[in-house]
Amino acid sequence: xxxxxxxxxxxxxxxxxxxxxxxxxxxxxxxxxxxxxxxxxxxxxxxxxxxxxxxxxxxxxxxxxxxxxxxxxxxxxxxxxxxxxxxxxxxxxxxxxxxxxxxxxxxxxxxxxxxxxxxxxxxxxxxxxxxxxxxxxxxxxxxxxxxxxxxxxxxxxxxxxxxxxx
Amino acid sequence: xxxxxxxxxxxxxxxxxxxxxxxxxxxxxxxxxxxxxxxxxxxxxxxxxxxxxxxxxxxxxxxxxxxxxxxx
Numbered sequence: 001x002x003x004x005x006x007x008x009x010x011x012x013x014x015x016x017x018x019x020x021x022x023x024x025x026x027x028x029x030x031x032x033x034x035x036x037x038x039x040x041x042x043x044x045x046x047x048x049x050x051x052x053x054x055x056x057x058x059x060x061x062x063x064x065x066x067x068x069x070x071x072x073x074x075x076x077x078x079x080x081x082x083x084x085x086x087x088x089x090x091x092x093x094x095x096x097x098x099x100x101x102x103x104x105x106x107x108x109x110x111x112x113x114x115x116x117x118x119x120x121x122x123x124x125x126x127x128x129x130x131x132x133x134x135x136x137x138x139x140x141x142x143x144x145x146x147x148x149x150x151x152x153x154x155x156x157x158x159x160x161x162x163x164x165x166x
Numbered sequence: 167x168x169x170x171x172x173x174x175x176x177x178x179x180x181x182x183x184x185x186x187x188x189x190x191x192x193x194x195x196x197x198x199x200x201x202x203x204x205x206x207x208x209x210x211x212x213x214x215x216x217x218x219x220x221x222x223x224x225x226x227x228x229x230x231x232x233x234x235x236x237x238x
Contacts, residue, residue, distance in 0.1 A: 164207040166197045 013094050020087045027079045034076065038069050050129035064127040071124030071131060078113045078120070085109045099156045107149035114142030170230045173202050176221050191216035 030037060042065050058064050085106045092103055121135035177187060188198045193213060200206050201213075214225055221228075 161207045164200060164205060166193060166201045166206045166209050166213050 010094065013090050017087060017090050020083050020090070023079070024083050027076050027083070030076050031073070034072055035069065038065070038072050042068060055126060058127055067124060067127035068131070071120055071127075074120045075117050075134070078117050082110055082113045085113075099152065099159050101156060104149050104152050104156065107145055107152065111142045111145040111149065114138045114145060118142060168231055168234050170232050171201055171204055171206065171228060172230055173198075173217070173228055176223055176227055177202075180221050180223075182221070187217075187220060190220040 058067070089103055089106045089110075092098075092100065092106075097103070115138070118135045118138035121131045121138060124131040125135060177184065182190075184198055184202065185195055188195045191198075191213065193216075201209065209229075214228070217228060218225060
């Protein structure tokens, strides 16, 4: 069968795949130089401000930094599965596999990872209040992906019904 | 499913093969098989019209309602 996919469609998929690779390299660099990066952010007062005073453990600035560092590594760790799921999704789209349950499962994985990042950052916000912003971004992206997944699920059901209409 | 398609019964009565019927009504044998094997979720009026015309029968001869058994 002739492939009628527009060239611009494939170009966008390739561009997004390339962006995934760039993000992967950024994450890898973030993991390698994570400690120095976090120290820079911490001492540059980008993330070292407010904390939850009710927890005595967090009164020590070093303990707060350890919490921040843990959040950073957990978040970057969760970014790898997201990038893997996104690249799988894009490769499926490239193969013209669009309305498929495989894709909705990948989207569920992406949103679950986003929600986990949100959870990690909310916990980390006890040590550094600025992490709330990242938690909100994670929650927002997770919700958007979840909505798209639900729409796609419905579209798959409708397509199945249409396929079985004689 | 409560709606039963008795297409194979009518085809046997009219002594017509699936391939011939599919050609007569202008649908693919695969789609006719979906209809015959109770896998179809919907039937277009135009298809039903063509089947009735080809088999010289009424829609009621092809479609039958059988109530589902209540869950125990």
